[in-house]
Amino acid sequence: MTETGLATGETPGAQTLRRGLAILKLLARNQPDGMRISDIGRRLGLSKATAVRLTQTLVDERFVVHDPASRCYRLGPETFAVGLAAEPSYTLQRLAMVSLRALALETGDWVFFSVVQGFEAICLSRETGDVPIPPDALRVGDRHPLGVGAGGLAILAALPEDEAEAALRANGAYIDRHYPKSAVSVIRPLVQETRERGYAIIPGIVVPHYWALGVPLLRQDGRPVAAIVLVTSEARLHPMRRAVLGERMLRVSRDVMSRAEQEGSV
Known part of the structure; x- marks a missing residue:
């Protein structure tokens, strides 16, 4: 500006x-x-x-x-x-807070929570881990186009194919210009991998030597409404730990959405 x-x-x-x-x-x-x-x-x-x-x-x-x-x-x-007036829109974040803090304490890694708004993901919270975090990591209030970062990638991959393509068309020029390391040509194969695996992995392409895992939070109809992201150093995320953490995060996301459905929040 x-x-x-x-x-x-x-x-x-x-x-x-x-x-x-x-x-x-x-x-x-x-x-x-x-x-x-x-x-x-x-x-x-x-x-x-x-x-x-x-x-x-x-x-x-x-x-x-x-x-x-x-x-x-x-x-x-x-x-x-x-x-406070907008709080109902943040019910999921409130429901997820305890689980996110527990995940950060359990793993020692950084845990983030983002919600979907249009073709963007907005970070609502982050929980402190033990490992250093890069200065340009997500902060509360930051927003990114869907497909950028592990949370945006997890959400994009969970959308129906036509909507995912619409998001990439709408954001493509902006992504290529402002996030060249996460250009659309990079995102497309990652979307397919995420769909096959069930959770997103960003292998150090956004910030060198830092990897991220992302899982979507899905409504009963399968529509993504938010994402949980874990960020840590490459050295801490060997293949077996990736798989264990990915499954752990998926369980957290299902638990949060189950509680949200019981409260009638989604």
Whole structure:
């Protein structure tokens, strides 16, 4: 995002709204520490004056709070209220939380949970493992096109063939441009392997020396609504452990969906 001009057909008001939302998204990815104005402006390509004006408006509306001691801005109470209103959409994540934490503690690896939104997967949570994790790993709020990463791949492979193709057509140019290591030509054979195996394996192509496993969470009609992802170092994921963890994650996904169905959440 930069301040150089407007997008085609975009009004100044729409641009202001887009920048304000970008600030909220950025702060969501940097909770609970928060960020200073200079960092907000730098990350979003905004001048200091624009960053101050937009952030102060969010403070006035209680979507953001300012900590004078640290000079950092964090998400405020109105953001929390909006999140509570949207909570029914996150029931699966709530139901899965205990199982995800247990899986992370049991394995020592990192465990992520993402939900489907259109042709994208959005990360809602991640549980800490013992192994170091790359700085560009998924963070809460991050979104990726279906097919990118183990979660997106697991979801894509679980879709009917025509819908999977529609997703790749819709996202293909964007994926090839922004995720060249996970280009569509790479994704297609991985989709077939995932369907045959039952869970996705990303063999260090997104981040060198880090592998990921992904399993979909399926409704009774077989439609994917979310994914569980485990990320660890290549050295820790020998073939036998891959198979054991893949089956373990599939059991977790079935258990979560069984509980969701009992609650009438899906």
